[in-house]
Amino acid sequence: MGEFGPLEQAVMECLWAASRPLLIRDVLEQVNHARERPLAYTTLQTVADRLARKALVTRSRVGTAIAYAPTRSREEHVLAVMLDALSDLPDRGPVLARFAESVDSEDAQRLLDALADRGASGPTRSEGPWQETSRD
Numbered sequence: 001m002g003e004f005g006p007l008e009q010a011v012m013e014c015l016w017a018a019s020r021p022l023l024i025r026d027v028l029e030q031v032n033h034a035r036e037r038p039l040a041y042t043t044l045q046t047v048a049d050r051l052a053r054k055a056l057v058t059r060s061r062v063g064t065a066i067a068y069a070p071t072r073s074r075e076e077h078v079l080a081v082m083l084d085a086l087s088d089l090p091d092r093g094p095v096l097a098r099f100a101e102s103v104d105s106e107d108a109q110r111l112l113d114a115l116a117d118r119g120a121s122g123p124t125r126s127e128g129p130w131q132e133t134s135r136d
Contacts, residue, residue, distance in 0.1 A: 003054075003081070007031075007039070007047045012056070016074045021060055021067035024048060 004012060014030045015022060024045050032038040048068050051057040056077075057068045072080070086092050100108065 007043070008051060011044065011047050011051060011068075012070065012074075012077075015057060015068060015070045018069075021058075021062070021069035023062065023065050023067050025065075027068070 010031045011027055014027045018026075024041060027048070028039065028041055028044050031044065048057060048059075052059050052068070055071060057070055059066050059068055061067075070077075086095065089095060100111065103111065
C-alpha cells in the first residue's frame with residue numbers, strides 16, 4: 001500500500017486494527033503470530049521508529065515503554081496515496097477513466113453515489129492542488 005515495505009505494512013496493519021496505541025511487544029506478538037520465523041523486538045522497534053520519522057505514527061510514553069498509534073486511518077492513508085499519485089500526472093483524465101473501468105460494479109456505484117453526494121453538497125475539504133480548475 002503505497003510507500004510501505006513489508007514490515008512497515010505489517011506494523012501499520014496492527015496499529016490500524018487496534019483500538020488504542022500499542023506497545024512494540026503487542027505488535028511483535030501479532031506480527032510473529034503469522035510468521036514462520038519470529039522477528040526480533042529490536043527489528044520491529046526500528047520499523048516503528050522509522051514510521052514515526054515519516055510522521056505515519058505517533059509515539060507516547062506509557063510508563064517506561066513507548067506506545068505507537070497511526071497518525072491517520074487506513075482510509076485517510078489510501079486517499080493521500082491516491083491523491084499524491086494523481087498530483088504527479090499532467091493529465092489525470094486517462095488514469096481516472098482507467099480506474100473507473102477497472103473497479104467492479106459495486107465499487108463503481110459507490111463512486112457514482114459519492115460524486116452525486118459531492119455535487120449536491122458542493123466542494124469537499126479533500127480538494128487539493130491536483131484538481132483541475134476552470135479554464136476561462
